[in-house]
Amino acid sequence: MESIGVLMLIPMNSYLEQELQRRYNLFKLWTAPQKPQFIKGHANSIRAVVGNASAGADAELIEALPRLEIVSSFSVGVDKIDLAKCREKGIRVTYTPDVLTEDVADLAIGLMLAVLRRLCESDRYVRSGKWKKGDYKLTTKFSGKTVGIIGLGRIGMAVAKRAEAFNCPICYYSRTEKSDTKYKYYPSVVELASNCQILVVACPLTEETRHIVNREVMNALGPKGVLINIGRGPHVDEPELVSALIEGRLGGAGLDVYEHEPEVPEELFGLENVVLLPHVGTATVETRKVMADLVVGNLEAHFLNKPLLTPLV
Numbered sequence: 001m002e003s004i005g006v007l008m009l010i011p012m013n014s015y016l017e018q019e020l021q022r023r024y025n026l027f028k029l030w031t032a033p034q035k036p037q038f039i040k041g042h043a044n045s046i047r048a049v050v051g052n053a054s055a056g057a058d059a060e061l062i063e064a065l066p067r068l069e070i071v072s073s074f075s076v077g078v079d080k081i082d083l084a085k086c087r088e089k090g091i092r093v094t095y096t097p098d099v100l101t102e103d104v105a106d107l108a109i110g111l112m113l114a115v116l117r118r119l120c121e122s123d124r125y126v127r128s129g130k131w132k133k134g135d136y137k138l139t140t141k142f143s144g145k146t147v148g149i150i151g152l153g154r155i156g157m158a159v160a161k162r163a164e165a166f167n168c169p170i171c172y173y174s175r176t177e178k179s180d181t182k183y184k185y186y187p188s189v190v191e192l193a194s195n196c197q198i199l200v201v202a203c204p205l206t207e208e209t210r211h212i213v214n215r216e217v218m219n220a221l222g223p224k225g226v227l228i229n230i231g232r233g234p235h236v237d238e239p240e241l242v243s244a245l246i247e248g249r250l251g252g253a254g255l256d257v258y259e260h261e262p263e264v265p266e267e268l269f270g271l272e273n274v275v276l277l278p279h280v281g282t283a284t285v286e287t288r289k290v291m292a293d294l295v296v297g298n299l300e301a302h303f304l305n306k307p308l309l310t311p312l313v
């Protein structure tokens, strides 16, 4: 398979890079001083693209690669890939579902605990020596709080299962009510936010779900409510989130994702009721290795004319 050209869009995992390099003629887009010229120069040998949550095959890239057969994404989220164009051109698309579900759901629970129990602030309190001068303030209990989940897919279900172990009543919003769950369904996000104390975003990013958490939803969640975003930044209207937190209309937020990563609104840096993570939902050694193996496994299957392991298109 030496001569098959694979274009990797950005550096994402060194093990994945090595495994691709061993099998294919790997083109690393980020090493090119002039990206459009680089793509043009290798367009006739590139048959696969490897991207991730921040860089995918958009319409422009797909058009520029006439021999493209498959896009193998190192992510479960595929919002950066033009799926319609891939379908139209018969380009296969694979992703990495299931293998990362536990990590993302674990992190959602971690963010809930971190925001309500003020774990990061407590840590700073000890490190700065302030403990020696007084008592730390009281925080907010997590067990038993009602958790509302936007999107009851694989990750949403895994969050629900974990939160249940903390005796949290679970409710959810999704486009349609699920027949196979006992959790309470609300037909709108505003109703969900009005009836829960912790609101978790766990749905895919699409045109329909962009800014699904808007001013109205934040107001419905209220001054004691906490927003947890482990989905995608654009699910939340970020300037509205900043105002809601600063004005005290929203109680707190635990964020792993942002509208313009790696840019994070600086107004959030001074707020102690906010916990900010650098998009690390799947970032464990174990999970990233399995994700990498799946990216490579899908490419191998494709080029051997075998069934894809995790096809999306």
Ligand code: 8YV
Residues within 6 Å of the ligand: 012, 052, 053, 054, 074, 075, 076, 077, 078, 100, 279, 281, 282
């Ligand atoms: C990563 C993700 O950020 O799977 C997703 O959708 O957001 C994450 O796994 C990323 O793709 C790894 O580079």
